[in-house]
Amino acid sequence: MSNKAISEQPKRRRISRRQFLIAAGGVGAALAVGVPMVGVPFARLKLAQFIENTGGPPGGFKAPPMAWFEISPDNRVRVFIPKVEMGQGIHTALAQIAAEELDVRWEQIEVRQAATGQNLDDPVGTSASNSITSLYAILRQVGATVRAMLLAEAARQTGRPLADLTTRDGVVLAAGPALSLTYGEIVSKAQGWKLPDPLPKLKPDSELRTIGQPLPRVDLRAKVLGQAVFGIDVRLPGMAHGAVAHPPTLEGKLKRAGPGQARTLPGVIAVVIEDDFAGVVAERRDQAYAALAALELEWEPGRAWQQAELEALVTVGRGNGVTIQDEGDAGAALKAGGVNRQPITAEYRTPFAYQAHLEPQTAVADVRADGVTVYASTQAAVRVRGHVAKALGRDEKDVVVQPAFLGGGFGHKVLTTAAVEAARLSKAAGRPVQIVWNRADDFTQGFLRPMTHHVLAGTVGADGRIAAMEHRQASGAVALPFLPAIAGAVLGSDFGAWRGAMIPYNVADKRTVAWVAKLPVPTGWWRGLGLLANAFALESFMDELAYAAKLDPLEFRLRNAPAGPLGERMRAALNAAAKASGWGSAPPAGRARGIACTADVGTVVAAVAEVAVEAGQIRVHRMTAAVDAGRIINPDGATAQVQGNIIMGLSSALVEEATVKDGSLAALNFGAYRILTMAAAPQTEVILLDGGPEPRGMGEPPIAPIAPAVANAVYALTGQRLRRLPLRVG
Amino acid sequence: MQLSVNGKSYTVDAGQDRMLLWVLRDELGLTGAKFGCGIGQCGSCTVLIDGQPARSCLTPLSTVAGKAIRTLEGLAQTAADGSVKLHPVQQAFMDEQVHQCGYCQGGQMLTAAALLAVNPKPTEAEIVAAMDGIYCRCGTYVRIKAAVGKAAEIMAQEGAK
Numbered sequence: 001m002s003n004k005a006i007s008e009q010p011k012r013r014r015i016s017r018r019q020f021l022i023a024a025g026g027v028g029a030a031l032a033v034g035v036p037m038v039g040v041p042f043a044r045l046k047l048a049q050f051i052e053n054t055g056g057p058p059g060g061f062k063a064p065p066m067a068w069f070e071i072s073p074d075n076r077v078r079v080f081i082p083k084v085e086m087g088q089g090i091h092t093a094l095a096q097i098a099a100e101e102l103d104v105r106w107e108q109i110e111v112r113q114a115a116t117g118q119n120l121d122d123p124v125g126t127s128a129s130n131s132i133t134s135l136y137a138i139l140r141q142v143g144a145t146v147r148a149m150l151l152a153e154a155a156r157q158t159g160r161p162l163a164d165l166t167t168r169d170g171v172v173l174a175a176g177p178a179l180s181l182t183y184g185e186i187v188s189k190a191q192g193w194k195l196p197d198p199l200p201k202l203k204p205d206s207e208l209r210t211i212g213q214p215l216p217r218v219d220l221r222a223k224v225l226g227q228a229v230f231g232i233d234v235r236l237p238g239m240a241h242g243a244v245a246h247p248p249t250l251e252g253k254l255k256r257a258g259p260g261q262a263r264t265l266p267g268v269i270a271v272v273i274e275d276d277f278a279g280v281v282a283e284r285r286d287q288a289y290a291a292l293a294a295l296e297l298e299w300e301p302g303r304a305w306q307q308a309e310l311e312a313l314v315t316v317g318r319g320n321g322v323t324i325q326d327e328g329d330a331g332a333a334l335k336a337g338g339v340n341r342q343p344i345t346a347e348y349r350t351p352f353a354y355q356a357h358l359e360p361q362t363a364v365a366d367v368r369a370d371g372v373t374v375y376a377s378t379q380a381a382v383r384v385r386g387h388v389a390k391a392l393g394r395d396e397k398d399v400v401v402q403p404a405f406l407g408g409g410f411g412h413k414v415l416t417t418a419a420v421e422a423a424r425l426s427k428a429a430g431r432p433v434q435i436v437w438n439r440a441d442d443f444t445q446g447f448l449r450p451m452t453h454h455v456l457a458g459t460v461g462a463d464g465r466i467a468a469m470e471h472r473q474a475s476g477a478v479a480l481p482f483l484p485a486i487a488g489a490v491l492g493s494d495f496g497a498w499r500g501a502m503i504p505y506n507v508a509d510k511r512t513v514a515w516v517a518k519l520p521v522p523t524g525w526w527r528g529l530g531l532l533a534n535a536f537a538l539e540s541f542m543d544e545l546a547y548a549a550k551l552d553p554l555e556f557r558l559r560n561a562p563a564g565p566l567g568e569r570m571r572a573a574l575n576a577a578a579k580a581s582g583w584g585s586a587p588p589a590g591r592a593r594g595i596a597c598t599a600d601v602g603t604v605v606a607a608v609a610e611v612a613v614e615a616g617q618i619r620v621h622r623m624t625a626a627v628d629a630g631r632i633i634n635p636d637g638a639t640a641q642v643q644g645n646i647i648m649g650l651s652s653a654l655v656e657e658a659t660v661k662d663g664s665l666a667a668l669n670f671g672a673y674r675i676l677t678m679a680a681a682p683q684t685e686v687i688l689l690d691g692g693p694e695p696r697g698m699g700e701p702p703i704a705p706i707a708p709a710v711a712n713a714v715y716a717l718t719g720q721r722l723r724r725l726p727l728r729v730g
Numbered sequence: 731m732q733l734s735v736n737g738k739s740y741t742v743d744a745g746q747d748r749m750l751l752w753v754l755r756d757e758l759g760l761t762g763a764k765f766g767c768g769i770g771q772c773g774s775c776t777v778l779i780d781g782q783p784a785r786s787c788l789t790p791l792s793t794v795a796g797k798a799i800r801t802l803e804g805l806a807q808t809a810a811d812g813s814v815k816l817h818p819v820q821q822a823f824m825d826e827q828v829h830q831c832g833y834c835q836g837g838q839m840l841t842a843a844a845l846l847a848v849n850p851k852p853t854e855a856e857i858v859a860a861m862d863g864i865y866c867r868c869g870t871y872v873r874i875k876a877a878v879g880k881a882a883e884i885m886a887q888e889g890a891k
Contacts, residue, residue, distance in 0.1 A: 087832070087868045217829065224823055225803070225814070225826055226803045230832075232761075359831075386782060407764065640827065640830060644830055644868045644870065647866075647870075669771065671771045678866075680874075681871035
């Protein structure tokens, strides 16, 4: 094997022997023994994995090869995970996959967060519900391959025929004469490693014993004891605290900056004023903020945008629309009309929303002559590395980014600003500097979920089937702000904004058209991207069509489900949610039910909401969700993701809304910006459906049907069709 | 001034108007209490002061002289041999696998512990009334409610022994 193969591009979702390489401390295929780790001499076993054919995330993991495991002489197994833990349980789930084929006891496994530069660089970051789908095949093959190598080495060390050996719980075993060697013992005496040829086969499904188990979260005990280190908890010797001036308005630009009295204030270490950057470093955070307030800053405020102006900008038909789905001739078919002659049309709107993770953007940077280390609460460590290197004028090779635990992310923690600020200040102060944004910074200096506008039209035939349907939607940008400037021109539309916008149902004539609105409000990633908004519009409108056709909304969806496997899965999810929620039976007095069904990143979700209106407020009493996310790695973790999506979906459905006033975002803290609290949390039931052998996304898809299920229930209860989030009854 | 935190006495050289949260985090190295909003709205910074939940981001040092402060780090009991006995609330949060990101959960667990100390058998409505002010953005509310009920059971069993 040569390193040349490393640069080959991903082609297929299959792993070949050529994708693996043993990269060890010595020459060739030797294994380095005795790499010190926390005082324990660990043998470092590096299993490399080439990027070609990996089925990895778009773009793939870059060379050099990955290093996944360390096996210690006392038989502990460390798994290095490139994806970050922000609450989604990904460290646990990925470790389960790795442990499965390696055949070790779960208790032997320790999970470590990989830093950049550890051969596990992940340019995609932790996002888009892709962690398990992109790493499932890789981690199984990695585990199986290491196990095979341990077996081969055990055969060499003992002189026993390979065929006589097997493994169990991290031990190589043989019968008569009995043999029992731990993986750690084998590693300690290993002289070399050979990549098996061909690569070992994976276990049959019937023998899986770690994958599919509701194993406890590996990070939980540390979090329960208050010992887990979140980004905000990073402490370095000599660490100082930084604060940076941010524009008070959307279009604000720093016109003039002077130190004022800042340098004379207690604890101040450095005042940094360069171009459009003004920041301070102090011994304590409160001193840093006092010094920041003492700077003399003059801002050019820019235009005093008002909410209504922005809403007008986000309007279907404004600018160039791009057709992203076009089957049959929706235009002609809509004109022809259906059972109700005139097509039904409706407009929907969704507001700006903050990600509102409770841990604000935070990072610590330690800029030294010999290198730069950044500890960050980040979903995109590789991106942080690039931006920090650029800001400092350093080579990327000099910068290491170590992600810590994230106190929530939801897409917003791909932002690199806090890390860059920490790096600039650390460079100036000659000390490690921590940046912890205050809440107003976090709400206003990153990016928001954009406002959206949707115009739907459809006709229904006498048979209760949708004859024609069209979804036209406008949105602020979601993905484009993170892509090279040319991407907008090349793509024409924003795939993030129209995620979930296409009509999945079996309609001969259907069309989806998308507009991107240029806004003064920075917009971007938010859990599920455009999914929540598009699903709200589409699945509310499906309900409108069902009532027009005088069909039960469940029956209407079953009847119009697409042909093929997707339709089967949608029907199964709809029926499961309906059954568990008591659909068709009378709800408790004063309540009604609504249903919605969505398909996203291969995952199908059906939800039923049971709602009442109490004291003029929508009260969601019960939520039932049936989810087909393919193979489930950890059913308890998967259930938790659905439960969390239900709450976050309800939060958007019922209370969340960010607005602009006089050129600034109006809500600068919680309270002014509401999120759902425990009192509004309904009884929930989650059903995980058997979805076949391939895992699919779980972090975002279940958020999709929540808001429309609630809106549809409100309609069933009150006859009011609410077409705007957050939902408010009149 | 002297601060009593988790049964230990600390001498803190800090202004009386400094907020307890930052003294805990930045002077004493106790990072279990988190910063979320700085205005007492989200509850991530919750600690117990003489057994009562309080928002440490809005608690000036001058108000806690002579009072017993408990943070998440002080919820479990550590024996002389170093072994750790989880508080029933911590055990219940483990059993129910409550945490997602975990950032708010220190505030959640301390608030639950304070509730159960005065109301060992709370109804669901009483749990919600006590805990509604602690935000959880990951959406673990359903599990928190279950875990507080479970903690009450554990405490009842331990009391019966």
